[in-house]
Amino acid sequence: MDPIATVKDGFNQVAKRQKHYHTISQAVTDGAFEGFVESLVQILTKNDPKTVLTELKLKLDSLLPINHLQESQKETNTSLTKFEKVLGKSDMFPASRSIDLDHQLVDKMLVEYFYRQGLFEVGELLIKEAEVEVDDQLSEAIARSLEIRRVTEPLKEKDTEPAMRWISENRENLKEEASKLEMELVSLKYWEMLRQRKRSEALRFARAHFPKFASLHSVKIRKLIVALLWVRDLENYPHSEELFPLGWDKASRELTKQYYNLHGQPSSSLLAVALSAGVESLPRLLKLVRVMGLENEEWGEMKQLPVDLELGDEFRFHSVFVCPVSREQSDEYNPPMMMPCRHVLCKETILRLCKCCSTRRFKCPYCPAYTTAAACRQLYI
Numbered sequence: 001m002d003p004i005a006t007v008k009d010g011f012n013q014v015a016k017r018q019k020h021y022h023t024i025s026q027a028v029t030d031g032a033f034e035g036f037v038e039s040l041v042q043i044l045t046k047n048d049p050k051t052v053l054t055e056l057k058l059k060l061d062s063l064l065p066i067n068h069l070q071e072s073q074k075e076t077n078t079s080l081t082k083f084e085k086v087l088g089k090s091d092m093f094p095a096s097r098s099i100d101l102d103h104q105l106v107d108k109m110l111v112e113y114f115y116r117q118g119l120f121e122v123g124e125l126l127i128k129e130a131e132v133e134v135d136d137q138l139s140e141a142i143a144r145s146l147e148i149r150r151v152t153e154p155l156k157e158k159d160t161e162p163a164m165r166w167i168s169e170n171r172e173n174l175k176e177e178a179s180k181l182e183m184e185l186v187s188l189k190y191w192e193m194l195r196q197r198k199r200s201e202a203l204r205f206a207r208a209h210f211p212k213f214a215s216l217h218s219v220k221i222r223k224l225i226v227a228l229l230w231v232r233d234l235e236n237y238p239h240s241e242e243l244f245p246l247g248w249d250k251a252s253r254e255l256t257k258q259y260y261n262l263h264g265q266p267s268s269s270l271l272a273v274a275l276s277a278g279v280e281s282l283p284r285l286l287k288l289v290r291v292m293g294l295e296n297e298e299w300g301e302m303k304q305l306p307v308d309l310e311l312g313d314e315f316r317f318h319s320v321f322v323c324p325v326s327r328e329q330s331d332e333y334n335p336p337m338m339m340p341c342r343h344v345l346c347k348e349t350i351l352r353l354c355k356c357c358s359t360r361r362f363k364c365p366y367c368p369a370y371t372t373a374a375a376c377r378q379l380y381i
Helices: 003-044 049-063 065-088 104-115 120-129 136-157 162-171 176-195 199-209 211-230 247-264 270-292 296-301 347-355
Strands: 336-338 344-346
Touching: 003 049, 104 120, 104 136, 136 162, 136 247, 136 296, 136 347, 162 176, 162 247, 176 199, 176 247, 199 211, 211 247, 296 344, 336 347
Parallel strands: none
Antiparallel strands: 336 344
16 A cells, blocks of 8 residues: 555644644533533522522533543544554655754744634744744735735635735736636525525615626526526536635635735745655655665665656746756756757756767757758747
8 A cells, every 4th residue: 555645644643633622622611611601690690509509510521521631532532542653664664764854944934824724823923933034035924824814814704805905906917817716606695595595685686796797608697697596406506616716715725826926926835735745756765765775874875856847837837947868947047958859968968969969050959850050949948
């Protein structure tokens, strides 16, 4: 079985148990709190304190808080123990390397992650306790997280006004995405009114907002209007799924993605990107170590990988060209050069090929065409 899948399954089990424990503890805490408040009110209204406290004790005993919490905690501890064993048996470790981490950089990545998740208090606490230096870059990241949260947080309460205002302010930069996002939010708001059976309010809302989207989204608008006839049976409306490919949560994530795109930043936090790239690369690294029979010392001293680690487009944030012949990454001193045949090599590779030919004309490594260095055109990436 895939070692990554095994570890992931083990982690999901721990997360599931932990979530269950949180639910149990929250329910017990809420029940106990209600009992205390109710008892306090009765005492303040001059009821017999002894009787009130006796009733409170019975209520607390009925909750069985200790038993519930102990049982749930035991299950959580058991899943943690099993997960430790899974990690111990995992064969992912041959691909690990000892490296000197920049702890300040890691702390900054954690701070940025917490702020992106809306865990502002945790982020502030980490800055204080780890003495994280809040430089201009981190300060901007924190400010962006706070700004986009003010836009997306109201969507949890089905309030689209802040999001619509932000889209309107950035319409020129968003271009065609602006219309898609606006239409999605307007549709979700309209559908929420229908779901609450506010037919008249939904009709007024449609008349006020749908006309400006008619030229681009006429088919969708017609299906939304027809939904008025299904207001008492929306669950069975045949077009409901195709009308809302995003939904409230996905609309919030799409807004966040567009927001960070406008600022030239990845839509995921730096920590999430690094971990995701590592997980995607791990299978090839494990295969490399196994096939080459590398020892820990050899693996740790390796400066350059003998194979490429092809990652998805979501991990490409700027253009990078690697010469297919020399395997060198281009830079300002060794830029990519396009030959007349449209194949591309690095400048130093082309110069080396020229030196090997007395006529200074060389053959393209990928096709029968011959050319010279002077005929090649530099590319800018």
